Every structure is written in C-alpha cells, then in structure tokens.
Amino acid sequence: xxxxxxxxxxxxxxxxxxSLLASLLVFLFFVQGGQxxxxxxxxxxxxxKMIVNSLGRKWEFTFTTLVTFGGAFFAxxxxxxxxxxxxxxxxxxxxxxxxxxxxxxxxxxxxxxNFLGAKTYEAFLFINGAVGTILIGxxxxxxxxxxxxxxxxxxxxxxxxxGSTTISAWENPAHGLEAALNIQNLSxxxxxxxxxxxxxxxxxxxxIDDKNISTRAEKHLLYNAVPFLVFFLTFAAxxxxxxxFAVIPDTNVDPLLWKVQMEPYKYLxxxxxxxxxxxxxxxxxxxxxxxxxxxxxxxxxxxxxxxxIGTVLTVFAxxxxxxxxxxxxxPSTFDLNSSLTIMNSSSSKFxxxxxxxxxxxxxxVLAYIIYAWRAINNKKISSEEMSSESHTx
Amino acid sequence: MGNFDMTLxxxxxxxxxxxxxxxxxxxxxxxxxxxxxxxxxxIYVKTxxxxxxxxxxxxxxLFGINFxxxxxxxxxxxxxxxxxxxxxxWFVGDIFGAPLAIEGIMAFFLExxxxxxMFFGWNKVSKSFHLTSTWLVAIGANLSALxxxxxxAWMQDPVGMQFNPDTARNxxxxxxxxxxxxxxxxxxxxxxxxxxxxxxxxxxxxxxxxLLKNRDVVFAKKSIVVAAVFGIISSIYLIWTGDESARQxxxxxxxxxxxxxxxxxxxxxxPLVAIGFLEQPPPPNDNNEYKEKQFxxxxxxxxxxxxMAFLDANAYIPGVKDLVNGYTNPNTGEVTPSYFDKIxxxxxxxxxxxxxxxxxxxxxxxxxxxxxxxxxxxxxMAGTFRxxxxxxxxxxxxxxxxxxxxxAFYSFHLMVILGGHFLALFLVMLIxxxxxxxxxxxxxxxxxxxxxxxxxxxxxxxxxxxxxxRQPWVIQDMMPTLAAVSKLDAISVQITFWLFAATFTALLIxxxxxxxxxxxxxxxGGH
Numbered sequence: 001x002x003x004x005x006x007x008x009x010x011x012x013x014x015x016x017x018x019s020l021l022a023s024l025l026v027f028l029f030f031v032q033g034g035q036x037x038x039x040x041x042x043x044x045x046x047x048x049k050m051i052v053n054s055l056g057r058k059w060e061f062t063f064t065t066l067v068t069f070g071g072a073f074f075a076x077x078x079x080x081x082x083x084x085x086x087x088x089x090x091x092x093x094x095x096x097x098x099x100x101x102x103x104x105x106x107x108x109x110x111x112x113x114n115f116l117g118a119k120t121y122e123a124f125l126f127i128n129g130a131v132g133t134i135l136i137g138x139x140x141x142x143x144x145x146x147x148x149x150x151x152x153x154x155x156x157x158x159x160x161x162x163g164s165t166t167i168s169a170w171e172n173p174a175h176g177l178e179a180a181l182n183i184q185n186l187s188x189x190x191x192x193x194x195x196x197x198x199x200x201x202x203x204x205x206x207x208i209d210d211k212n213i214s215t216r217a218e219k220h221l222l223y224n225a226v227p228f229l230v231f232f233l234t235f236a237a238x239x240x241x242x243x244x245f246a247v248i249p250d251t252n253v254d255p256l257l258w259k260v261q262m263e264p265y266k267y268l269x270x271x272x273x274x275x276x277x278x279x280x281x282x283x284x285x286x287x288x289x290x291x292x293x294x295x296x297x298x299x300x301x302x303x304x305x306x307x308x309i310g311t312v313l314t315v316f317a318x319x320x321x322x323x324x325x326x327x328x329x330x331p332s333t334f335d336l337n338s339s340l341t342i343m344n345s346s347s348s349k350f351x352x353x354x355x356x357x358x359x360x361x362x363x364x365v366l367a368y369i370i371y372a373w374r375a376i377n378n379k380k381i382s383s384e385e386m387s388s389e390s391h392t393x
Numbered sequence: 394m395g396n397f398d399m400t401l402x403x404x405x406x407x408x409x410x411x412x413x414x415x416x417x418x419x420x421x422x423x424x425x426x427x428x429x430x431x432x433x434x435x436i437y438v439k440t441x442x443x444x445x446x447x448x449x450x451x452x453x454x455l456f457g458i459n460f461x462x463x464x465x466x467x468x469x470x471x472x473x474x475x476x477x478x479x480x481x482x483w484f485v486g487d488i489f490g491a492p493l494a495i496e497g498i499m500a501f502f503l504e505x506x507x508x509x510x511m512f513f514g515w516n517k518v519s520k521s522f523h524l525t526s527t528w529l530v531a532i533g534a535n536l537s538a539l540x541x542x543x544x545x546a547w548m549q550d551p552v553g554m555q556f557n558p559d560t561a562r563n564x565x566x567x568x569x570x571x572x573x574x575x576x577x578x579x580x581x582x583x584x585x586x587x588x589x590x591x592x593x594x595x596x597x598x599x600x601x602x603x604l605l606k607n608r609d610v611v612f613a614k615k616s617i618v619v620a621a622v623f624g625i626i627s628s629i630y631l632i633w634t635g636d637e638s639a640r641q642x643x644x645x646x647x648x649x650x651x652x653x654x655x656x657x658x659x660x661x662x663x664p665l666v667a668i669g670f671l672e673q674p675p676p677p678n679d680n681n682e683y684k685e686k687q688f689x690x691x692x693x694x695x696x697x698x699x700x701m702a703f704l705d706a707n708a709y710i711p712g713v714k715d716l717v718n719g720y721t722n723p724n725t726g727e728v729t730p731s732y733f734d735k736i737x738x739x740x741x742x743x744x745x746x747x748x749x750x751x752x753x754x755x756x757x758x759x760x761x762x763x764x765x766x767x768x769x770x771x772x773x774m775a776g777t778f779r780x781x782x783x784x785x786x787x788x789x790x791x792x793x794x795x796x797x798x799x800x801a802f803y804s805f806h807l808m809v810i811l812g813g814h815f816l817a818l819f820l821v822m823l824i825x826x827x828x829x830x831x832x833x834x835x836x837x838x839x840x841x842x843x844x845x846x847x848x849x850x851x852x853x854x855x856x857x858x859x860x861x862x863r864q865p866w867v868i869q870d871m872m873p874t875l876a877a878v879s880k881l882d883a884i885s886v887q888i889t890f891w892l893f894a895a896t897f898t899a900l901l902i903x904x905x906x907x908x909x910x911x912x913x914x915x916x917x918g919g920h
Binding site: 057058060061063064066067068070071072074075076078079081082083084085086087089090092093096097099100101102103104106107108111112113114115116153154156157158159161163164165166167168169170173175254256347348350351354355358359361362365368369372375376378379389390391 | 396397450454457458460461462464465466468469471472474475476477478479480481482483484486487488489490491493494495496497498499501502503504505506507508509510512513514515516517518522526557559560561562564565566568740743744746747750751754784785875876878879880881882885889892896899900902903904906907909910911
C-alpha cells in the first residue's frame with residue numbers, strides 16, 4: 001500500500017504524523033498545566049490530593065507521547081535528531097530533566113519515608129509544568145525563527161585534517177539557551193505555558209466533583225486566559241509579518257541539494273497557499289476560545305474538550321505551516337543551506353515505508369486509550385473516593 | 394590523529410553508562426515482577442481466594458514504586474543518542490530510529506494505559522478486565538524490551554543495511570533481517586529471562602525476610618512457591634540463551650570473546666577458565682604496546698571454550714594478540730587481516746567517500762562515476778568498506794581498539810557463577826517449601842535475603858560485559874565512539890553527568906526507603 005507512494009509523499013505523510021504527535025502532546029500538557037495550579041486551586045490537603053490524583057491518572061499519557069514523539073522524529077527525520085538534540089544540548093537537557101523528576105513525583109509524594117518530603121515532589125511537579133512547557137514552546141519557536149548551526153556530511157571523512165568529524169555543529173556557545181532570548185520564541189513558550197494551565201484548569205473542573213475547586217477554577221481560567229492571548233497573539237503577529245525560510249526547488253538537482261533563501265511574509269504566504277491549513281488553524285483558535293469563554297459564561301460544560309480539540313488543530317496547522325509548501329522546518333540562520341527540510345533530513349524511502357505500516361497501529365492505540373480513559377473517568381473524583389480508595393497518590 | 398577530544402568522548406561514554414546502568418537497576422524487576430504479579434492475580438481470579446488478592450496487591454505496590462523510577466531513568470536514554478551521539482544518530486538513524494519509534498507506539502502506550510487500570514481500576518472495572526490489564530502491563534514492558542534490544546543487537550551485529558554515499562549514512566534494506574537477526578533474538582531472550590530471574594530472587598528474598606520475622610507466613614510461603622517455580626524455568630532458559638549468546642559473540646565480536654576469557658594467544662582445543670584471577674599489569678612502556686595481564690591463578694575446563702564457541706572441541710579461538718596482529722586459522726586456513734591492515738582498509742573507505750562527496754560538490758561527472766562504482770561493488774563493500782570505522786585509528790591510538798580485558802573477564806565470570814547460584818537457590822527453596830520445612834531453614838532464608846544484592850550485581854555485570862566488551866564500537870567495525878560523539882564542550886557533559894548522578898542517586902535512595910517501608914508494613918498491612 002505505502003510502496004506506491006513517492007519519497008516526497010512519504011516525507012509529507014511522516015511530517016503529518018510528527019505534527020499530529022506534537023499537537024497531541026501540547027493537548028496532553030493539561031497535566032503539566034494542572035501541576036502548576038495545585039496550590040492555586042487546592043487550599044487544603046484533601047483538595048490538593050484530589051487535584052494530584054486527577055492528574056496522576058493521566059500523566060503517563062503525556063510522558064509516553066513525548067517519548068514516542070522523540071522516537072518517531074528519530075525514525076523519520078534523523079538529521080533533525082542529530083542536529084537539534086546534539087546542538088541545542090542545554091534546552092533539551094533541561095526539558096528532559098524536568099520530565100525525569102516528574103516521573104517519580106506522583107508515586108512517591110505521599111509515600112511514607114520518601115526521603116525528599118512531599119513538598120519537594122510537589123516542587124518537581126511545578127518545575128515540570130513550568131520548565132517543560134515553556135522550553136518545549138521555545139524549542140518549537142525556533143522552527144520559525146531559526147538557529148545557528150551548520151551541517152556538513154563531509155566532516156565524517158575528516159580524518160587527516162585538524163577539523164571535527166562531527167556532521168552537525170552548533171555555532172552558538174549557549175547550545176540552545178540563546179533561543180529563549182528571542183521574543184517570538186519566548187512568546188510561543190509562554191503561550192504554551194498558559195495554554196497548558198488553561199487546559200489543566202478545564203480538565204480539573206471537569207474531573208473533580210468539588211464546588212470550591214470549581215469556583216476557583218473559573219477565576220483562574222480568566223487570569224490565565226489573558227496572558228495566553230497576549231503571548232499567542234504576539235507570536236502569531238510576528239509569525240505572519242516575518243520573513244521565512246523558503247526552499248527553492250530545482251528539478252535538475254537532487255532535493256538533498258536544494259537551496260534555501262529568505263522570503264518576505266513566507267508564513268503568511270504558506271497560509272494562503274494552503275487554505276485548508278488556514279481553516280484548521282482558525283477552527284483550532286476558535287475552539288480554544290470557545291472552551292474558555294463558554295466555560296466562563298457557564299454555557300459550555302465540555303470546555304476541556306472544545307479547548308483540547310482546538311489545541312490539537314492549532315498546533316497541527318502550525319507544524320504543517322513550518323514544514324510544507326517548500327519551507328525549511330528547522331532553519332539555520334548561520335548557514336541557510338544547512339537548514340533542514342522534510343526532503344533533506346528524512347529517512348530513506350524504505351524506512352519511511354516500513355514506518356508507515358507501523359503507523360497503522362496508531363488508530364488501534366488511540367481506541368484502547370479512549371476505552372481505558374472512559375473506564376477510569378466514568379465517575380468524577382470526590383473526597384469520598386479519596387478516603388475510601390486503596391491506592392491514591 | 395589529534396582532532397578527537399578524548400575528554401569529551403570519555404565523559405559522554407560515562408554519562409551514557411551512568412544513565413544506562415541506573416535504568417537497568419529498575420527495568421529487570423519490572424520485566425519479571427510484572428509477570429509474577431499477573432500470575433498471582435490469575436490465581437486470585439481463578440480461586441476467588443482473597444489471600445491471593447492481598448498478595449497480588451502487595452507485590453503490585455512494590456512493582457509501582459519500582460516502575461516509576463524506571464520510567465524516570467529511561468526517558469533520558471532515548472534522547473541521549475541525539476544529544477551526545479549526534480553523528481551516530483545520522484550515520485545509522487535510518488535503521489536505529491525505527492525500533493525506538495515502534496517501542497513507543499507498540500509498547501509504551503500499552504504499559505502507560507493499562508497501568509492506570511492496574512492501580513486505580515480495582516473498584517472501577519470488572520475482575521477480568523483488571524486481570525487483562527495486569528497482563529497487558531507485563532506484556533507491554535517486555536515488548537518494549539524487545540524493540541530496544543533489537544536496536545542494541547543491531548549495533549553489535551549490524552545487518553539488513555546498505556551504505557548510501559549520497560546521504561553519507563547506512564540505510565535499512567531488510568527490516569526482517571534486523572528484527573530476526575540471531576543476535577537480536579538471543580539478546581532479547583537472554584535479557585528478559587535475566588529480568589525474570591532477578592524478579593524471582595527479589596520475591597524469594599523478601600518473602601524469606603517475612604519468614605525469618607515470622608510474619609505473614611502463609612503469604613510469604615505462597616509467594617516463594619510462585620517465585621521459585623518461575624525462577625527455575627527462567628534460570629534454565631537464561632543458561633540456555635547465555636550459551637547461545639556466547640556463540641553469537643564468538644562469531645560476530647571475536648575481540649569481545651577473547652577479552653571475556655582473557656585469552657591472549659589463540660589456540661585450538663581452547664580451555665574455558667572456570668575461575669581465575671588476573672595478575673597486576675606490567676608498568677606501561679613507551680612503545681604504545683597494549684598491556685597484557687596473565688593469570689595469577691586459574692582453574693580450567695579442557696576444550697570447553699572451543700566447544701562453547703563452535704560446538705567443536707578442536708575449534709580454533711583467536712586471542713587478543715592474534716586479532717590485533719592478524720592470523721590464519723590452522724583448521725580452515727582462513728586468513729584474518731591484522732588491525733593495521735583493517736586501519737588501512739578503513740582509511741581507504743573513508744577517503745573514497747570523501748573523494749566521492751567532493752566530486753559531487755564539484756560536479757565532476759567522471760569522478761562521480763568512478764567513485765560511485767566502488768560503493769556499488771559488493772566485493773569492495775564486503776572487503777574494504779566494512780572496516781570503515783577502523784579508519785579513525787592509526788598506529789598511535791590503535792590500543793583504543795582493544796576493550797578492557799579485566800572488566801570483560803570479571804564481569805563475564807561473575808555473571809556466570811552467580812547465575813548458577815540462583816538456579817540452585819530456587820531449587821532448594823522449592824524443595825523445602827514443598828516439604829513445609831522452609832521456615833526452619835534459617836540459614837537458607839538468610840541466603841535468600843543476601844541473594845538480592847547479588848542478583849543486581851549479576852544483572853549489571855551482564856550489561857558491563859555486553860557494552861564495555863564491544864568497545865570502542867558503537868556500531869561493530871563501522872563506527873567507533875570517537876567518531877560518533879556530538880560536538881560539545883566536555884564541561885557541558887561533565888555538568889549534566891553530575892546533575893544526573895546526583896538526581897538519580899537521590900531518587901534511588903528515595904526508592905529504597907519507600908520500598909523498605911512498604912515491605913515492613915507487611916503483606917496484609919494497610920496502605
């Protein structure tokens with residue numbers, strides 16, 4: 001079935017899978033956002049316990065999606081893996097560190113004799129929620145703003161000279177941290193952070209049967225919606241007005257060697273050239289707004305799902321904007337022609353075909369996740385359940 | 394060859410070793426205890442006996458504590474291939490990335506979805522749905538092991554790929570050859586069965602403690618019976634796959650094989666060292682000669698090494714010196730080139746790639762055709778290009794091609810001796826359990842408890858042998874660590890090394906304290 005597709009079609013298919021995983025990841029950041037709201041929404045031990053337990057039954061989905069996102073990116077676009085992870089070392093290491101400390105926090109927080117104390121594990125959850133979301137947003141911001149790196153495959157043969165044998169080299173000594181100084185990257189990072197908090201608030205309001213938490217959730221929804229809109233609109237305005245990294249097709253040479261050059265209003269052009277992507281983006285943004293406003297005016301009881309689906313569509317559209325329509329999705333400002341495109345950074349046709357068959361498992365995985373999710377969420381979390389349940393966090 | 398930052402390479406290796414070894418403290422228990430818990434819950438569902446439910450819940454709680462830290466230490470490993478070994482990620486990412494992605498899609502979601510049911514579903518779903526979830530968590534953990542071990546096996550025995558000079562990387566041409574390579578299958582089976590043995594020792598050891606304390610006696614005895622039977626079956630399987638592993642190593646990694654037996658000079662009818670101690674190495678000299686360590690003491694089994702490696706007591710086993718200097722197999726007449734010849738061939742391969750890429754950049758059609766023909770010549774690929782990785786060495790640094798013999802030797806022998814001890818322990822425990830005399834055998838119960846640290850040592854030794862024994866290769870003969878590393882400052886890696894060392898150590902202490910506290914609460918204790 002997939003054998004009949006061309007290499008370019010497979011590359012596009014895999015970019016869509018990566019985009020889908022990224023968008024599901026940002027949606028699942030409701031766990032991270034919720035983790036930063038434990039003290040704002042929970043004012044006593046029982047309320048905090050309900051919040052932690054509500055999120056604790058879902059944290060592994062986010063974690064697993066992040067790991068799968070990494071694995072899928074490695075399998076489909078390995079040059080990104082080697083260039084970005086090996087280059088923007090500090091950004092990725094800090095993100096990973098934020099997830100390492102999350103993984104034990106739920107299980108160990110209330111266990112007796114837990115060495116570090118409940119407050120430390122709660123701090124781990126907060127750090128994960130804040131650092132994880134902001135830095136991933138910043139890292140994705142560089143998909144549009146670029147980074148300082150060079151790629152030279154000839155380096156591999158550099159055994160006689162004094163140069164490095166490493167193919168991908170990061171040309172900024174801050175190794176990725178410099179991305180946080182860019183206003184557009186930072187706006188995206190903070191927008192993701194506040195969006196995660198919004199989704200977390202909506203999820204907790206939906207999942208916990210407690211009046212006090214519900215009342216506080218509405219208040220904090222407004223507090224977080226305002227900065228989210230400010231940062232998201234800043235990012236979107238900068239994106240649509242900036243120059244972008246355009247790939248220049250040349251049918252006479254291998255796409256591996258196609259050149260990259262700056263194009264004014266490239267991302268605006270991409271939206272216009274791909275109206276379906278624009279529609280997905282607009283529906284997504286409206287979904288998020290509907291989730292927020294509908295909940296605030298009390299007309300939407302499923303605000304979490306409206307905002308969640310809106311998030312998936314928005315992020316999916318942004319990733320397509322970065323990689324499709326002859327655009328370099330991981331641009332280099334140091335050397336434009338080192339920029340990564342879905343054509344020059346992908347796996348071989350054979351591997352992409354094999355992996356495409358593997359991707360057929362995704363609907364099956366989604367189906368059993370939904371089934372198990374419903375089995376656990378069929379009843380809202382309540383203080384009675386927390387007192388009677390044998391296994392709680 | 395002055396363009397390699399050895400400090401960076403050493404710290405990058407150290408960081409990977411640190412994170413992998415920490416991860417491997419927790420994973421084997423997850424692999425085995427998952428099934429033990431599932432078996433116990435099955436007995437509960439079949440018999441309806443509430444005692445088995447309590448036993449299941451007790452061991453499941455310990456499983457959960459261990460699982461969390463296993464997840465925490467695992468995430469970093471996947472990404473370290475990119476962060477610290479960026480050249481590797483490109484050079485073989487076309488092959489290596491696939492199993493990692495499949496692991497996520499096929500295994501991690503299975504585990505993470507159903508572990509929530511396993512822990513929170515007791516009062517929410519039916520008995521049979523809960524039991525299915527427990528089995529799916531165990532299967533998910535083992536499926537994840539399959540894919541990461543397929544990836545690891547491929548590094549040790551690269552198959553199913555072809556080099557593409559245009560992309561300057563190896564590309565997958567046969568997925569099934571990678572998945573079903575004998576090295577992959579064997580590595581998977583040997584590794585998971587080691588996890589089962591570790592989990593069985595863990596259960597036997599803790600239950601022994603309960604018997605010594607005269608607490609929860611019935612629960613402890615039942616646990617020991619399940620674990621001992623599981624342990625005996627797993628141990629037999631472990632020994633069988635270990636034997637097969639040795640043959641694989643002899644075939645595809647002869648240097649590792651020579652190092653793990655500290656065999657310097659090759660011979661036919663080679664004996665196996667059952668127990669041995671290496672003497673202190675001679676002082677280093679100025680001639681860059683590798684340092685030999687002869688035995689201070691050894692007990693040998695005649696012909697056994699030859700037989701173990703090739704199922705033929707007369708088979709010739711090359712020693713470290715033979716592999717370095719080249720040798721002719723006296724039985725078959727087959728000639729194996731020296732490392733210096735391989736270095737020359739590797740340099741030819743690298744230079745050919747360089748010339749080809751330069752010709753492409755210059756648009757020189759004649760040269761493109763000439764060099765490209767080499768990469769399409771199967772004979773040249775099999776006789777010259779296969780030594781690509783040797784080209785990064787020369788006479789000044791060739792000793793880097795020899796792994797540490799003492800580390801390989803001791804880790805191998807420790808693993809084997811302890812493996813025998815575990816099987817004996819399970820057998821004796823089961824016999825006394827069935828005779829109902831176990832509680833009187835205090836000495837045996839103490840051995841049961843003290844075997845817990847030993848099984849962790851054996852488990853780590855296995856990986857030390859597998860990974861340090863293959864040095865310097867990240868991909869056997871194709872890419873050494875020094876050509877695989879990311880371009881970073883050594884100080885960056887040093888900082889992250891210590892960050893992870895401190896964090897993982899703190900989490901390990903937390904895990905042990907929580908685990909021991911839960912154990913002391915007892916099998917029938919509250920939560």
